[in-house]
Amino acid sequence: MDHHLARPGPVPAHGLFSLAEVEPDVIGGLAARSVELFRDQRAHDRPLAGSAVGVLFTRTSTRTRTAFTVGAIRLGAVPVTYGPQDLQLNTGESVADTGRVLGSMLDLLVARTAGPLEELRELSREGGLPVVNAMAAEEHPTQGVTDLATLHLAVGDPTGVSVLYVGEGNNTAVALAHALASVPGARVTFSTPSGYGLPEEELARASRRAAVTGATLEEVHDPALLPDHVDVVYTTRWQTTGTAKPDPDWREAFRPFHVDASLLARWPQALFMHDLPAHRGDEVAGEVLDGPRSLAWTQAAMKLAGAMAVLEWVSGPAAKAK
Missing domain, CATH: 3.40.50.1370 (Aspartate/ornithine carbamoyltransferase)
Known part of the structure; x- marks a missing residue:
């Protein structure tokens, strides 16, 4: 089976910040794909193989952090995890400079930070890096x-x-x-x-x-x-x-x-x-x-399947062609 046929549609190169920016049929496709992966976590061909996925959480998380870390592994990626004290952001390095560095090394970033959604957009913009909003003050x-x-x-x-x-x-x-x-x-x-x-x-x-x-x-x-x-x-x-x-x-x-x-x-x-x-x-x-x-x-339990569906989508051909 070609599991890529189940993908919900084109992904914007910048990643996922708000569902308001995603077309309704794509949202429905992500939900349907999540159910597929919930029923069979092997229903894919490891689309993230060879990728490095940053998992940055500066706020507490049980389900979302675990889901994206495990989801990245299940899809073939190597997760690189960061806690609240791990980056030089804590010593005054700017978000823009951090984005440039992460973008030069990572293929994708999943992030929950203490800042506003614009901070995630800046990381993506400066790093040329697809970013997944793993919860910001404005939206989850x-x-x-x-x-x-x-x-x-x-x-x-x-x-x-x-x-x-x-x-x-x-x-x-x-x-x-x-x-x-x-x-x-x-x-x-x-x-x-x-x-x-x-x-x-x-x-x-x-x-x-x-x-x-x-x-x-x-x-x-x-x-x-x-x-x-x-x-x-x-x-x-x-x-x-x-x-x-x-x-x-x-x-x-x-x-x-x-x-x-x-x-x-x-x-x-x-x-x-x-x-x-x-x-x-x-x-x-x-x-x-x-x-x-x-x-x-x-x-x-669906958080893992949902994370896998989002990671699969964000890492799709449109993102890789950026």
Whole structure:
């Protein structure tokens, strides 16, 4: 079998920064390819053989860092890993100079840094190097790929799926908005505390795509204003990695957005998703997270397949021809 036939389409030479920059059919292709690799991690011909993949994480990570490190190895690459204290960035070397050096030695870089998304773009630009955003303050695009792949696995064709997201409009929520805006007929409600919603420009950007695909996105701040029909309830940790909330009483605003068995009981057939890590008792009750309708652990396992699909795509012919 020629596994390259399953690739989702042309890749921009710069890599993956935001799902808003990726065509809907390519996002769907990445999700479908992830499911393929989830079912058979050998369904490829080691497309990264002979490549060196940098894995730079200056923020904590369990799933994403492990997924990209193992995914690179499974696809034939040698990963070169960097922790928060490993690069001369810590001694004052500029992002531009770092990018030039990494670009002269690596074939691809996966990065989660403490800086904004523009920092990853600069590393790519200065190094002439494809970069994968493994989570920035603005968006967690590879999580969006994983989430859409998990939906593909759980419900089949996600066309028309109805998703309720409960909690902060964080980088995972942004990625979910861009991913589901690419799904025809998807209906997505973001139930967020007032003052903690999705960035207006990101929601507007995703809504413009949704208008083309036939999807519907809405945001509500009153937890009583929830849809009558929901296929999936999704939440994330209230305290996003690497961030702090300016309001010392923020927990009071979040308490009504706790997902427990009584909330899930409103939609008896609905599945539950969580990107992890989870704080049982805060955003979700343990009986929901560990219950029979939870897909959280499937999502976690799907991270590896999603990382492999993204690495395979970003390392494709278009990237190598740069």
